[in-house]
Amino acid sequence: MQRRSFIDKTAMAGVLGALAAPAAMAQAGTPAVKWRMSTSWPKSLDTMYGSAEHLCKRVAELTDGKFTIQCFAGGEIVPPPQNMEAVSNGTIEVNHVLASAFVGKNPALAFDTGLPFGLNARQHNAWMQYGGGMEATREMYKKMGITNFVCGNVGVQMGGWYRKQIKSVADLAGLKMRIGGIGGMVMSKLGAVPQQIPAADIYPSLEKGTIDAAEWIGPYDDAKLGLNKVAPFYYSPGWWEGSASITAQVNSKAWDALPAQYKAAFECACNEQTMKMIADYDNRNPEAIKKLVGSGAKLSYFPKPVMEAAFKASNELMNELAASNEDFKAMLPGWLKYRRDQASWFRVAEAELDNFTFANVTK
Amino acid sequence: MQRRSFIDKTAMAGVLGALAAPAAMAQAGTPAVKWRMSTSWPKSLDTMYGSAEHLCKRVAELTDGKFTIQCFAGGEIVPPPQNMEAVSNGTIEVNHVLASAFVGKNPALAFDTGLPFGLNARQHNAWMQYGGGMEATREMYKKMGITNFVCGNVGVQMGGWYRKQIKSVADLAGLKMRIGGIGGMVMSKLGAVPQQIPAADIYPSLEKGTIDAAEWIGPYDDAKLGLNKVAPFYYSPGWWEGSASITAQVNSKAWDALPAQYKAAFECACNEQTMKMIADYDNRNPEAIKKLVGSGAKLSYFPKPVMEAAFKASNELMNELAASNEDFKAMLPGWLKYRRDQASWFRVAEAELDNFTFANVTK
Numbered sequence: 001m002q003r004r005s006f007i008d009k010t011a012m013a014g015v016l017g018a019l020a021a022p023a024a025m026a027q028a029g030t031p032a033v034k035w036r037m038s039t040s041w042p043k044s045l046d047t048m049y050g051s052a053e054h055l056c057k058r059v060a061e062l063t064d065g066k067f068t069i070q071c072f073a074g075g076e077i078v079p080p081p082q083n084m085e086a087v088s089n090g091t092i093e094v095n096h097v098l099a100s101a102f103v104g105k106n107p108a109l110a111f112d113t114g115l116p117f118g119l120n121a122r123q124h125n126a127w128m129q130y131g132g133g134m135e136a137t138r139e140m141y142k143k144m145g146i147t148n149f150v151c152g153n154v155g156v157q158m159g160g161w162y163r164k165q166i167k168s169v170a171d172l173a174g175l176k177m178r179i180g181g182i183g184g185m186v187m188s189k190l191g192a193v194p195q196q197i198p199a200a201d202i203y204p205s206l207e208k209g210t211i212d213a214a215e216w217i218g219p220y221d222d223a224k225l226g227l228n229k230v231a232p233f234y235y236s237p238g239w240w241e242g243s244a245s246i247t248a249q250v251n252s253k254a255w256d257a258l259p260a261q262y263k264a265a266f267e268c269a270c271n272e273q274t275m276k277m278i279a280d281y282d283n284r285n286p287e288a289i290k291k292l293v294g295s296g297a298k299l300s301y302f303p304k305p306v307m308e309a310a311f312k313a314s315n316e317l318m319n320e321l322a323a324s325n326e327d328f329k330a331m332l333p334g335w336l337k338y339r340r341d342q343a344s345w346f347r348v349a350e351a352e353l354d355n356f357t358f359a360n361v362t363k
Numbered sequence: 364m365q366r367r368s369f370i371d372k373t374a375m376a377g378v379l380g381a382l383a384a385p386a387a388m389a390q391a392g393t394p395a396v397k398w399r400m401s402t403s404w405p406k407s408l409d410t411m412y413g414s415a416e417h418l419c420k421r422v423a424e425l426t427d428g429k430f431t432i433q434c435f436a437g438g439e440i441v442p443p444p445q446n447m448e449a450v451s452n453g454t455i456e457v458n459h460v461l462a463s464a465f466v467g468k469n470p471a472l473a474f475d476t477g478l479p480f481g482l483n484a485r486q487h488n489a490w491m492q493y494g495g496g497m498e499a500t501r502e503m504y505k506k507m508g509i510t511n512f513v514c515g516n517v518g519v520q521m522g523g524w525y526r527k528q529i530k531s532v533a534d535l536a537g538l539k540m541r542i543g544g545i546g547g548m549v550m551s552k553l554g555a556v557p558q559q560i561p562a563a564d565i566y567p568s569l570e571k572g573t574i575d576a577a578e579w580i581g582p583y584d585d586a587k588l589g590l591n592k593v594a595p596f597y598y599s600p601g602w603w604e605g606s607a608s609i610t611a612q613v614n615s616k617a618w619d620a621l622p623a624q625y626k627a628a629f630e631c632a633c634n635e636q637t638m639k640m641i642a643d644y645d646n647r648n649p650e651a652i653k654k655l656v657g658s659g660a661k662l663s664y665f666p667k668p669v670m671e672a673a674f675k676a677s678n679e680l681m682n683e684l685a686a687s688n689e690d691f692k693a694m695l696p697g698w699l700k701y702r703r704d705q706a707s708w709f710r711v712a713e714a715e716l717d718n719f720t721f722a723n724v725t726k
Contacts (some may be wrong), residue, residue: 030427058627058631061623061624061627062425062624062627062628062631064624117716117719117720117723117724118720120713120716120717120720121485122484122485122518122641122642122645123645125638125641125642125645126641126642126643126645126646127646128642129638129639129642129643129646130642130643130646130647131646155485155712155713156712156713156715156716156717157712158711158712218712219708236711236712236715237711237712237713237715237716237719238712238716239716239719239720242716242720260424261424261425261427264421264424264425265425268421268425268631268632268635269631271634271635271638271639272631272634272635272638274638275488275492275634275635275637275638276492276634278485278488278489279485279488279489279491279492279493280489280492280493282485282486282488282489282705282708283489283490283492283493283494284493285708286704286705286707286708287704289707289708289711290704290707299711301715307719308723311719311723339720339724340724340725341649341650341653342645342649343720343721343724343725344649344652344653344721344725345582345645345648345649345652346717346721347721347722347725348521348599348600348652348662349518349519349520349521349581349599349600349601350483350518350519350600351714351717351718351721352599352600352664353480353483353519353600353601353602353605354483354519354709354714354717355714355718356480356600356602356670356674357480357481357483357602357605357702357706358706358709358710358714359710360480360671360674361480361702361703361706362703362706362707362710
């Protein structure tokens with residue numbers, strides 16, 4: 001493996017053997033590798049962009065500065081909508097994205113991020129790490145020349161900001177809502193009119209009434225946009241993703257060329273951030289939701305009939321996508337079984353204790 | 364990109380023909396470090412012991428085999444009850460334990476593992492990584508010459524196996540139950556009589572009626588003991604820990620002596636296992652709970668009055684421990700506030716979507 005290739009290289013290097021200790025010889029053969037990572041985040045999304053930076057810093061620390069990944073904010077070297085293609089064609093070695101941003105290219109990419117009423121963050125990690133999810137998603141990515149790694153999770157997001165109350169499914173009819181991807185497709189089935197507009201345009205569009213609602217992320221990130229001033233009805237939960245998992249998509253040729261030690265460094269650093277990013281969000285969101293409510297956000301749960309209609313529409317959509325897309329068809333049955341089994345088990349212990357504790361410690 | 368890194372390597376080999384490059388010289392100075400890790404697990408607890416092995420393997424991969432940690436099952440080099448002292452006095456460099464096993468020495472160690480009706484696994488990670496928990500627990504460990512790292516989590520455990528049904532708090536009176544630590548102290552307040560017996564003796568003790576009940580871990584690990592045959596009433600949830608976090612306790616002198624690159628490798632590998640161990644459990648438990656129920660386990664939730672009495676007794680106990688222990692006193696107020704804030708936020712999005720989804724996908 002690694003050791004053997006070092007020996008070969010050392011033999012070619014010749015005189016080095018006389019000058020340096022064995023460890024030095026081995027290291028002398030370790031190439032300097034520089035990658036560029038394009039993210040989909042402005043630097044102001046400091047939890048996600050920050051996690052990407054931590055990832056790059058950790059890889060450098062782990063390799064004594066010999067494997068370096070330069071981290072770029074969204075648009076600095078690649079416009080976010082082209083992040084996946086740029087990895088696929090080798091313009092950049094790696095990106096840091098929500099794979100669901102590219103469902104226009106292949107809706108099955110949503111399995112890599114999260115689906116409506118889907119696996120929560122822990123369940124998604126279980127599926128990806130041990131339940132066959134990694135193998136299934138890599139099979140899909142292989143065709144694009146990409147090797148995928150989970151490297152973060154946002155958790156359950158909020159259901160967005162609305163200018164008017166949503167009292168029933170009927171209130172969604174004709175609602176112009178900034179929401180993309182699979183969630184937008186479900187909203188469309190419910191009568192809403194999904195809109196794709198950049199983050200910077202959300203506030204003025206809501207203020208003018210060009211749109212009626214917008215989903216963004218969760219309390220910590222949402223607070224930066226100040227949407228409570230122009231669309232005070234803040235709904236929960238963001239049912240369109242059971243959790244939102246972040247992916248590092250790596251150009252497969254660049255990946256295959258890495259020494260084993262660098263592969264271990266990258267994978268370990270991604271797995272670390274899978275734990276750390278959501279810990280960072282979980283740590284920040286409680287304070288943020290308090291501040292938002294204190295600044296006039298009117299917090300509500302979606303009415304049960306809206307949730308039920310969304311659940312029904314989501315199931316219909318997933319079946320339709322499976323009928324028209326081979327990757328979706330290949331992954332859906334296993335994923336549905338996994339979701340059911342996970343839900344059955346989580347109801348036994350995790351949810352039961354969570355519900356009791358959450359209710360009692362907030363009394 | 365890839366092409367460029369090959370060019371770098373060739374150029375580097377040329378330079379090395381004449382003189383070792385700075386990176387190689389630096390590496391020549393990197394010492395070989397060998398540590399011994401004593402765990403608290405028999406090898407049959409393959410999820411926990413397996414995670415310890417993965418941790419050691421990863422550290423070796425990340426350091427090109429120069430920092431090696433030999434992993435031992437419980438009792439192979441140190442009896443589990445002495446694992447903490449062995450690190451403290453430098454007999455071994457590191458262990459892999461539930462810190463709560465040592466609450467007899469200092470009850471505040473329970474903050475490092477989990478407390479009754481405490482933080483769930485995600486919340487505990489948030490507290491430890493970003494919410495001040497690491498700093499607070501390290502302050503406590505400093506006095507023992509130990510530096511602590513989170514390196515796994517079991518999640519919410521089950522409430523144990525009982526020979527008879529628990530219909531009310533009165534049914535706990537005089538109940539001889541195998542349960543240790545803080546959970547045992549609360550059970551004692553509820554009238555039960557906690558027993559400390561080794562894992563191997565649980566089955567025969569329940570069979571003979573020497574004890575009436577026993578808690579072990581969760582479905583995957585419990586299934587190996589076959590307790591459903593001798594104590595069929597299987598209760599949930601294991602309220603004595605909001606989650607059970609695994610700790611690597613490292614001898615502080617050994618830690619301080621590590622080169623920065625090895626420190627990064629150890630910390631990153633611990634953080635990776637914090638995500639991976641619970642993913643492994645979450646992946647295995649659904650199948651295990653089905654099998655247990657299929658083999659005669661009678662699954663029930665603890666009755667609400669029992670949960671309420673346990674919650675009240677837990678709060679009393681925590682206040683008592685704070686009154687008699689400085690470390691407990693120092694940590695309790697911040698932890699209680701963190702628990703309340705986390706619970707408030709988790710009720711907004713996570714629990715709301717979990718509850719809806721879990722109920723609907725298992726219909």
